[in-house]
Amino acid sequence: MKIMVNGQEMEIADGLSVDGLLTHLAVKREYTAVAVNREITPKGSYAAVALREGDRVEIVRPMGGGR
Amino acid sequence: MYDTNLVLGGKDFTSRLIVGTGKYATHEIMRQAHEESGAEIITVAVRRVSLPGKGESLLDFIDTKRFTLLPNTAGCYTADEAIRTAYLAREAGLGEMVKLEVIGDARTLFPDVQGLLEATKTLAREGFVVMPYTNDDPIIAKRLEDAGAACVMPLGAPIGSGLGIRNPYNIKIILETVSVPVIVDAGVGTASDAAIAMELGCDGVLMNTAIAGAQDSVAMARAMRLAVEAGRLAYRAGRIGKKLYATASSPIEGLPDWTS
Numbered sequence: 027m028k029i030m031v032n033g034q035e036m037e038i039a040d041g042l043s044v045d046g047l048l049t050h051l052a053v054k055r056e057y058t059a060v061a062v063n064r065e066i067t068p069k070g071s072y073a074a075v076a077l078r079e080g081d082r083v084e085i086v087r088p089m090g091g092g093r
Numbered sequence: 094m095y096d097t098n099l100v101l102g103g104k105d106f107t108s109r110l111i112v113g114t115g116k117y118a119t120h121e122i123m124r125q126a127h128e129e130s131g132a133e134i135i136t137v138a139v140r141r142v143s144l145p146g147k148g149e150s151l152l153d154f155i156d157t158k159r160f161t162l163l164p165n166t167a168g169c170y171t172a173d174e175a176i177r178t179a180y181l182a183r184e185a186g187l188g189e190m191v192k193l194e195v196i197g198d199a200r201t202l203f204p205d206v207q208g209l210l211e212a213t214k215t216l217a218r219e220g221f222v223v224m225p226y227t228n229d230d231p232i233i234a235k236r237l238e239d240a241g242a243a244c245v246m247p248l249g250a251p252i253g254s255g256l257g258i259r260n261p262y263n264i265k266i267i268l269e270t271v272s273v274p275v276i277v278d279a280g281v282g283t284a285s286d287a288a289i290a291m292e293l294g295c296d297g298v299l300m301n302t303a304i305a306g307a308q309d310s311v312a313m314a315r316a317m318r319l320a321v322e323a324g325r326l327a328y329r330a331g332r333i334g335k336k337l338y339a340t341a342s343s344p345i346e347g348l349p350d351w352t353s
Contacts, residue, residue, distance in 0.1 A: 031144060032141040032142065032144055033141070034144065051144055051145045052145050053142055053144075053145075054150065056152075056186070057152055057185050057186050057187065058142065058185055059139075059181040059182070059184040059185035060184075061177075061181060064177070066177075066180055066181060066184050068184065069184065084141065084181075085141065085142050085144075086139050086140060086141055086142065086181055086185065087139070087140070087142045087150070087151075087152075087185065088114075088137035088138070088139060088140075088151055088152060088162065088164065088182075088185070088187065089114075089137065089138045089139070089140040089151055090113075090114040090115040090116070090117065090123070090137070090138065090151055091113065091114060091115040091136070091137060091138025091140075091165060091167050091301075
C-alpha cells in the first residue's frame with residue numbers, strides 16, 4: 027500500500043505499524059516524534075498503531091535553528 | 094557581586110545568554126561556540142527527518158545532560174501550527190519549555206501577536222513553559238504575561254538583521270510593565286548590542302545569527318558571553334546619570350598658583 031512519509035510517497039507492506047515503519051526507515055527513536063494524519067502518535071503506541079492506505083506520516087527531530 | 098539566577102519554568106540558570114543551532118559552518122564549530130558562550134539553554138527547531146535515517150545528527154553535537162534544549166516553533170504562521178509543533182517537541186522528549194513563534198510575514202519575520210496570544214493561552218493551560226517571541230510592544234507583553242507566558246521575548250530588531258536594540262525605550266517600558274523575565278530575542282549584531290540589552294535591565298538575551306554568522310563563531314560566542322556578563326554587572330552596579338556638561342573628578346581646591 028501507499029502512504030506519504032514526510033511529503034514523500036512510499037510503498038510499504040500492508041498493515042505495517044508505526045514501529046515497523048521507523049525500523050524500516052532506520053530512524054533513531056531518541057528525540058523523535060511521529061504524527062499520523064495530523065495526530066501525534068505517543069511513543070508507547072508505535073507498535074499498536076497500524077498504518078493504512080493513504081496515511082500521511084510526519085517524522086520529526088530537533089534540527090539547527092533559531093534567530 | 095552576588096546575582097540571582099534566571100528562573101524559567103521553575104528551573105534555575107546562571108547564564109543569561111541563550112544560543113541557537115542554525116547557520117553554523119559545521120556542527121563541530123557550533124559545539125565549540127556553545128562551549129565558549131557559557132550558555133545553558135540552546136534553542137532548536139523541529140523538522141522532518143531526512144529519509145532514510147542517516148548521517149550526523151544535530152544532537153550528536155549537543156550534550157543534552159549539560160544543556161537544556163529549548164524547542165522553537167520557527168516557521169509557524171498560525172497558532173494551530175505552533176501549538177502542534179509544541180506538542181510534537183514535547184512528545185519527542187524535548188521537555189515542557191517552548192520558544193513560541195507565530196510569524197506574521199515572511200519578509201520581516203515580525204510576530205503575528207494575535208496568533209501568539211492565542212497559542213500562549215492554549216499552551217500555558219496545557220502545562221507548557223511558554224516563552225513567546227514578540228514585538229517591543231509593552232501592551233502585548235502585558236497581555237502575554239496575563240495569558241500565562243513564563244517570560245516575554247521582545248525583538249531588538251528583525252530576526253537575523255544584526256541591527257541591535259532599535260527601541261531601548263520600549264524595552265525599558267516592557268521591563269517596568271511585566272513581572273516575568275524579559276529576554277531580548279533577535280536583532281543582536283555584536284557584543285555591544287547584547288551589553289545594551291543587559292544594561293537596560295533585561296533578564297537575558299537570545300541570539301543565533303550574530304554568533305553563527307560571525308567570521309569566527311567561537312570567538313564571537315566568547316565575546317557575547319563577556320558582553321552579557323558585563324552588561325548585567327553594569328546594570329546591577331547602577332550607572333551614573335547623564336549630564337550635558339563636564340563634572341571634574343579632581344578637587345578644585347589645592348591647585349598651585351602659576352600666575353605671574
